[in-house]
Amino acid sequence: MASLLRAAGTWGLFPWRGYCSRGMQGELGKGFVEALKAVVGSPHVSTAAADREQHGHDESIHRCQPPGAVVWPQNVEQVSRLAALCYSQGVPIIPFGTGTGLEGGVCAVQGGVCVNLTHMDRILKLNPEDFSVVVEPGVTRKVLNTYLRDSGLWFPVDPGADASLCGMVATAASGTNAVRYGTMRDNVLNLEVVLPGGRLLHTAGLGRHFRKSAAGYNLTGLFVGSEGTLGLITAATLRLHPAPEAMVAATCAFPSVQAAVDTTVHILQAAVPVARIEFLDEVMMDACNRHSQLNCSVAPTLFLEFHGSERALAEQIERAEEITQHNGGSHFCWAKEAEERSRLWAARHNAWYAALALRPGCKGYSTDVCVPISRLPEILVQTKEDLKASGLTGTIVGHVGDGNFHCILLVDPEDPEELDRVKAFGKQLGRSFLKSSVTTTRQVMASGLHDVWESQ
Template structure:
């Protein structure tokens, strides 16, 4: 028994040989920074923080801490840096490329307790938030101000996670992605120092741009398409979202809807009442001219919310088609002129693979996702899923696109990243990372 306990102790913190305090001493040092209730080395807690929604499997962190403010984050980072301990940030765990996996062990910094909205500047169309705030929480807070934070990746992700992956989403065509909406960041560097990316005086924490106006009206629209080739649209003031027939069937079952089981384009129009009427008319004419079976629309907030809920729950709707399975989602982005081509090819590849999968995407910017169901214990099925994802990534690259639209590289797309940017690109990225993270402690084992 004594030998087993000793082995278990040495199994914790694989970098223990570099830690002069020893395992127990290091954990006590973490507790001294954030408080005893906010540090855990329990196996169940560590396992929870070592996985996201992806199928990637790797070891959990050695400890989890919940800092309450940026000063504590800085102190934890400095402590880890002094002892050569890896650091892995954690938001809500909704990522799907293994970004939170602790490849080399280390300390997971869970940011969910840093969830305050610090300052709203309605006249400047900006808001200052802590990194653990989620997009739904922010928009609930903004509701009475007439403002709105538009980036919507589907999941109720934390703003820090959305910034880390450069999240896109249903509104990206009209309002941009995270990189277009983040004005400034207060960054904790690996050694604990603080960096303000746009100066310290005007934007004190982690501000995000918000857009909108109390006088704007919204409408949700959708139209089933007879084929996947009618996906190019003029520059209307709209938010387009595409769901193929498999996904529509899944959403009907999961959301108790009665939509046509056909490739469908959801559209949400933004603008004044007169502008909306003109846009709806133009969109309906375009849809019918391109062979859409019908064009329907919803004006009331409840009906619109029900339709968009189907899209937001697409991930879970797919999982419900095969209980017990895991979802494997891959995303690519191509020039919009090549979008119909790659979507049609992808549908053909899905049929040929024999896999259960569906296509859903923010197609207005050439970005779409393919969600596949897989039994992670079935090595052969997992191999076919990964082969399909690699083939899709290479199709996108061949069409002068990118292997990821918004999910990030994480663990699963490192080879595709090399093919996309080449040896010089990878080496440049390594040099940049080495400048900011010379000891390689910030979420190591990912991307590069």
């Protein structure tokens, strides 16, 4: 999650008033810290350097920018009082979940108070008949799915990390299942939000969890992806899905990037309701083989998964295989048992760490681009060539079913020349795609991280 109010602009301009000292940037006044303690209790406030450091960065390359203090509220009333206190003093607020972001959203670029919400970690209400659940911000996606195991339901959105669900709301997270089940944008029914002044808002009305509503502005949609700039999410009502009757996964190697991506486009155009379709280039496959002990060909590869009844599966697989063969793909290498499937997807989810292991000691920088499906083959092939030409070490991996792909670039943060090349590559990627009227990276457009980047 990114800084609350950062996008509001003005707040960040008047940070250190009232209780706040005029001391070094990042330090809060003693009186203000005491006021924080009065809200959440002394044991739940820290100004220790270690805690501040730990909360000043995520898993990305962006340099640590620690907040002035970290607080751990225990309930929504405390969050509300914290927001009111910070608001009255013009102190920035940074909501913090698992810190597993890859875009520096938690960096305290103007200091302030980091609100770590992981102590609020209850699953508040499961409504199995209505396919919905209400969770507090500390609940992660894996904890929720473990809880749901015997209910016949599951929550499909799965970014790589075991992120907090409310952090996933704040960042409009996506994942391998988005092609069939949508992203967070499609799976949030209601939010409880603490607004900057401390007021509580239920974006779809208190206690509601309808499948559809046209009553009033779509405030839920506005908060999904607002990156912590509009309020602190203190509870989310999520849409659940029936657990598929049967699932089967497969990998398939291709002679070229073009062939793999063409296959993706053809499968989608044939309306095969594939649940997952992920692309990994040969560098990424090599890294995954090593890091996750897979034994796949070192070639451009698709990871696929099909969900449905046994009969529906047979039909989907038949069609997908036909298209794959037509594009010169290998035979499907199956993962039918739950354990095999888990191993495959764990490898995919750990792609970031696998890439990092290619150059120990280096940091990762991930781009995040989404393009119209029809232009995906051309753009991916071009990106692969640009990456080669740049001389950088990087892998390509993507939720290609949504036209979404990442370049994970490995950089020695102590090498300014290499940093410059990474920066140039990222810029070129964003700019050429803007010109081709496709989206740019989330970094540049949403999180304002271009500035963070520039300042490095």
